[in-house]
Amino acid sequence: MKQLIKFSLNHIPRPVLQRIAGWAVPVAGLFYKYRRRGGVECPVCGAKYRKFLPYGYVQPRPNALCPKCLSLERHRLLWLYLTRETDLLTAFPRTLHIAPEVCIMRHLKPHFKSHPGQYVTADLESPLADLHFDVQQIPLADGSVDVVICNHIMEHVADDRRAMRELHRVLKPGGWGIVLSPVDRDYEQTYEDDSITDPDERTRIFGQYDHRRIYGADYADRLRQAGFQVADIDYAATFTEAERRLYALPADHMYVVYKV
Ligand SMILES: [Zn+2]
Known part of the structure; x- marks a missing residue:
């Protein structure tokens, strides 16, 4: 997942990314279903996940992007x-x-x-x-x-x-x-x-x-x-x-x- 996000950010043009992020990121979020212990919660949208998605241009940070509202840390x-x-x-x-x-x-x-x-x-x-x-x-x-x-x-x-x-x-x-x-x-x-x-x-x-x-x-x-x-x-x-x-x-x- 980390490599996929790094590749996307570096190789897919930004306008295209912005267009597909709306559905692609929530789909990726399905693989991050909430776990009661050690899970995360987004204070912006209220969604709960096992962890957030990795995100970053040069070196993707783990546990960064909310799959629902795309909030970062x-x-x-x-x-x-x-x-x-x-x-x-x-x-x-x-x-x-x-x-x-x-x-x-x-x-x-x-x-x-x-x-x-x-x-x-x-x-x-x-x-x-x-x-x-x-x-x-x-x-x-x-x-x-x-x-x-x-x-x-x-x-x-x-x-x-x-x-x-x-x-x-x-x-x-x-x-x-x-x-x-x-x-x-x-x-x-x-x-x-x-x-x-x-x-x-x-x-x-x-x-x-x-x-x-x-x-x-x-x-x-x-x-x-x-x-x-x-x-x-x-x-x-x-x-x-x-x-x-x-x-x-x-x-x-x-x-x-x-x-x-
Ligand atoms: Zn959120």
Whole structure:
């Protein structure tokens, strides 16, 4: 299974993958039927399995992808944070969700239906999104949103500092957001090199063919330099070991940004 997923991710074009994932992954999930002891549960969709499917471009991670809603470890951590630690679902703040994680958008969209216009999705090109723009130049007025969710974008963007300033600009004073990126804490400083453009070289150096940098322990500082106050939270550590195993949570930190 691991090899099959690795092969598919590397050799099948992404649009085709997106089209077949809808049925192929749940079918694969049938082989992962729930076992009472040592099983896993997806907090996003509620499905239970023996374990999650492996997933990853270079080296597939075991126990990562929910066969039902396609959530990954970081999506499950994010969903738990949003639902347990914020008032997103109860206060219906005006929310801008950039490059929306499909498994999470599927919940938020119907949930916000009673509050039209309060939940807006955006992407560079995805037809699923309401707005289409480059995050380095957001076509929205200053202080026009209460909440911004923008994950796993900054490592792809040429001028990430400008993109972070744009997120800060469109947020209302008093607003908050979640801005996550892959961070390798073994690096003290973010490593980036604009001269590396070859996809194979980027995979070798940055871990994925379209990544431009590896953020280090200074990631929160970069967000602060854009004007935010930042809470750097080891959120998985607030769960018991049994819960971390049940939901297959990553050790990733949550970066919660605030505009004062
Ligand atoms: Zn799920």
